[in-house]
Amino acid sequence: MTANVLALNNALVEDYLKRFIQEELHTSGFTEACIALSGGLDSALVLKLAVDALGADHVHTIFLPYKASSDESRRDAHTMFEFCGIPWQELDISSMADAYLALQPGIDHLRTGNLLARLRMAVIFDQSKKENALVVGTSNKSELLVGYSTWYGDMACAIMPIGDLYKTQVRSLARHIGLPQQVIAKPPSADLWAGQTDEGEIGVSYETLDQILYLLVDERLPAVEVASEGFATDLVKQVERKILASQFKRVPPPVAKLSQRTIGADFLYPRDWRK
Amino acid sequence: MTYTVALAQVNPACGDLEYNVKMHVAQMEQACEAGADLIVFPELSLTGYTLKDQTLDVMRRADCPEFAGLRELSRHIAVCAGFVEEGEDGIPYNSAFFMDAGEVLHIHRKMYLPTHGMFEELKFLGRGRELSIFDTRFGCTGIVICRDLFHPLEVSAMAALGVELLLAPSAMPARGFAGEELAIEQTVGLALGSASTFLGMFVVYVNRVGFDDGLGFYGGSALSDPVGGVTVSAPRFEAAQLIGTIDTSHIARRRYQLPIRREEDLEIVRHALETRRNL
Numbered sequence: 001m002t003a004n005v006l007a008l009n010n011a012l013v014e015d016y017l018k019r020f021i022q023e024e025l026h027t028s029g030f031t032e033a034c035i036a037l038s039g040g041l042d043s044a045l046v047l048k049l050a051v052d053a054l055g056a057d058h059v060h061t062i063f064l065p066y067k068a069s070s071d072e073s074r075r076d077a078h079t080m081f082e083f084c085g086i087p088w089q090e091l092d093i094s095s096m097a098d099a100y101l102a103l104q105p106g107i108d109h110l111r112t113g114n115l116l117a118r119l120r121m122a123v124i125f126d127q128s129k130k131e132n133a134l135v136v137g138t139s140n141k142s143e144l145l146v147g148y149s150t151w152y153g154d155m156a157c158a159i160m161p162i163g164d165l166y167k168t169q170v171r172s173l174a175r176h177i178g179l180p181q182q183v184i185a186k187p188p189s190a191d192l193w194a195g196q197t198d199e200g201e202i203g204v205s206y207e208t209l210d211q212i213l214y215l216l217v218d219e220r221l222p223a224v225e226v227a228s229e230g231f232a233t234d235l236v237k238q239v240e241r242k243i244l245a246s247q248f249k250r251v252p253p254p255v256a257k258l259s260q261r262t263i264g265a266d267f268l269y270p271r272d273w274r275k
Numbered sequence: 276m277t278y279t280v281a282l283a284q285v286n287p288a289c290g291d292l293e294y295n296v297k298m299h300v301a302q303m304e305q306a307c308e309a310g311a312d313l314i315v316f317p318e319l320s321l322t323g324y325t326l327k328d329q330t331l332d333v334m335r336r337a338d339c340p341e342f343a344g345l346r347e348l349s350r351h352i353a354v355c356a357g358f359v360e361e362g363e364d365g366i367p368y369n370s371a372f373f374m375d376a377g378e379v380l381h382i383h384r385k386m387y388l389p390t391h392g393m394f395e396e397l398k399f400l401g402r403g404r405e406l407s408i409f410d411t412r413f414g415c416t417g418i419v420i421c422r423d424l425f426h427p428l429e430v431s432a433m434a435a436l437g438v439e440l441l442l443a444p445s446a447m448p449a450r451g452f453a454g455e456e457l458a459i460e461q462t463v464g465l466a467l468g469s470a471s472t473f474l475g476m477f478v479v480y481v482n483r484v485g486f487d488d489g490l491g492f493y494g495g496s497a498l499s500d501p502v503g504g505v506t507v508s509a510p511r512f513e514a515a516q517l518i519g520t521i522d523t524s525h526i527a528r529r530r531y532q533l534p535i536r537r538e539e540d541l542e543i544v545r546h547a548l549e550t551r552r553n554l
Contacts, residue, residue, distance in 0.1 A: 008452045012511075016449065016491060019512055023486045159489075268327040270488045272289055 006168055006210055010176035017161045018053035024159045025054070025134055027272045032133035035061045036124040036154075037080060038191065039073030043138040044080045044183045045174045046161055050136055051084045060131045061086055064120045066192075067094040073191050079180050093119050113192045117153025125156070134158040142167040145213050146239065147246020148202055155249060166210040202242075204235060212239050276523045278413060281306035281314040281352075282496040283516050284509045286485030289323030292333055296321065296341055299356060302516060303348045309518050313413060316356040317483035317492075318385075318421045318446040319369060325487035326359070330399040334361040337372040337379045349374035353411065355418065355442045359400070360384065366401035371418050371444050375411060383407035383418035387426055393448065393490060406433055414439045414523060421445040424466050424480070434474035435539040439526050441470055445482040449493035449512075457511075460495055467499040475501045475530040477521050484514050501529035 025033060033050045037043045050059045061084075063077040081088050096119050101107060107115075128135045137157025141164055143149045162170055167188065174184050188198040188206065199205050204212075208231065215226040216239065223240050227233040255264050283302045288294045299321065306314040318324065321342075322333040335341060335358060345354060353375040360370035360382060369385040384403025388396035406429060407418040417438035423429060424443045433441065451458020463480065470478045478499040483492045491512070498507035498519035507519035530536050 009454060012457070013452050015512065016452070020486055020489070020491060024489075027486070269329060270289055270325045270327055272325075272488060273329070274288070274290060 005214060006166060006172075008165075008169055008172065010173050013165075013173055014049070014177060017049050021050050021053040021136065021159070021161055024272075027274075028134060028158070030132070030134045031058055032131050033059050033136045034124055034128035034131055034133040035059065035136050035138065036120050037061045037063050037077050038138075039063070039069075039076040039080075039183075040188060040191070041174055041179070041183055041186070042140055042162065042170060044076070044179055045170055045177070046136055046138045047080055047084055047086075048177055048179060049161055051086070056085045059084070059086065060089075060127060060133055062089040062091055062124065062127060064091055064093050064123055066097055066116050067092070068193060069191050070189075070194065072186065076180075076183050076186065079183060083180055091123060093123065096123075109192060113190060114150045114153060116192065117150035121150075121153050121156045136161065137163065139163055140165055140167050140170050142206060142210055142213060143198075144250065145217060145246075146202060146209070146242040147249055148198060148242075149249070151249045166213065167206040168210045203238070208235075209239065212236055213243075216240060216243070276414075278312040278521055279310060280479055280498065280519050280521060281309065281311035281516055282479060282481045282498065282507060282509060282519065283314055283316045283320070284481060284484060284494045284496045284514055285316065285320060286483060286492075286514050287317070287320050287323045289325055289487055290329040290333060291323070292321060292335075292341055295323070296344065299354075300344055300348060303345070303352055303354060305516055306518070307348075307352050309516075311352060311518055313353040313355070315442050315479045315481045316354070316444060317481050317496075318371070318444045319357040319359065320444065320483065321356055321358040323487065324446040324483070324492070325490065327395075327399060330359055330367050334359040334367040336361050337370075337374075337382055346374055346377055346379070350377045353413070355444065357420065357444050357446075362401060364401075367399065368403055369396060369400045369420060370403070371420055371442070373409070373411065373416070373418065373442075380411060381407065381409040381416075381418070383420065385420035385423055386429065387422045389422045406436070408433060408436050408438055411440075413521070414526075416440045416442065418442045418444070421447060424470075425462070427469065430466075430470050431474060431539070432541065432544075434470070434476055434536055435541050439476055439523065440521070441476045441478045443467075443478055443480040445480060446492055447482050448490040457493055457495075459493065460511075463495070463497075464505075467497060467505065471499040471501045471504070471529075473533070473535050475526050475533070475536055477501065477523075477526070479519075484512055501525050 035047050135157045137160040140162050149155050189196050215221045223236045226236045261267050355373050357371045360368040362368050371383050373381040386403045390397040415437040417433040449457050467478050470476050481496045484494040493511055494509055495511050496509035497505045500506045502525040507517050509515050509517050
């Protein structure tokens, strides 16, 4: 299988996503967007789309480093602020995080990572209130499907413009839009410790992962058939397990049904509900 | 006969009847000024598409007071618009009315309500069970709502029973972004081409634009002419009102050149249904 099945008409996608951002905000009664910029590619792309859709004056973005964040993240965040013509905004979450971490000796990488993601969520949502803005999410389809994201952390947002784009499609769209090369080319990383990369942690390159996900999810092929397309059976099964194990993150929590009309089951309105 | 039709590619507000009625009035006035004889709006243009439980709040009869202004304006321009119809049985239907000369001339209830994947129409709406075939000053007219257009049997039967002008109000979400045009645009193009090329009908396809909960409707409204192919083509994603001309002589010309309608024999279908049923 070649990567061609993931190729998109980027000009069409760019146009569509800008309209999506604009209309979803306006329908909800907002003109302002808030985006937490990490220095990585996903938030860089969403920032650029939002700035083009709404105008730089209507996009409030902030870099939220922890003391262990890399210099590259800061450098690339800087580049994106300049690229989009937005004044630099930074809020260091180290003291917030360390106040709690000091109470949790022996805390592992995963818990620390989740904590940092949720602290950033708390900050960006507070900033959004200050700016009367909606939080625009930066999750992509690859990480949403394998659960490589923090529930109520980086997943928390009002809208997800790139939630239906695989990581390799995000890269392709970023190249089309002309994002700075250093931001596109860097290895994707949650940047929780030195040398950490997504692909190191997930255990497979995004090129391979996205093709497996495409076959499993978009084409609905059973794992054995995906493997027969030239992927290791163990890897395909591992990806499938990740999708199952993270399903809870992709749905609202179940509500115990008691009444005739239960939120989620019988109380059904669009997000853009207005009377 | 030659007449003009306005394709109102609009973005209705979900659940906001008052806003949508005003928007329809403005569109009708604009079309009148442009000299159009008929204006066609998208599916559920008066209510919005992703209504869910708002269905109950917005269902109306076509002769309801809220639509009085539209009926009045139909003295100047015939109109086909989409709404949630409160049936005499109390059931809400995904319907489109045709008003002319101040009267409701016809109502079509959508027959094929997609209920799979992103679609959940049968969860909230009743199913229409009648082909839409009625006479207007434009000739024998029929309405298909969105998915109805993808059922060749229905469209073919309408042509065989005399329909020359097919109105196709739609709310088709964009999907399939790989090619030069969207995958759904290609699918719609096949349906339009088949109705015009094989069946010799004019098709007025009017699709909405805008987003409902992440579903983006792509527009791309079109007038498909039995002789000229697609003669009017609205932009993708943008609200627009376009005017097209219909020359009814094209119907006979096309049907003489490729006489599918003359050859058509619904008795074959009837016979097949009866004999298969008896197996």
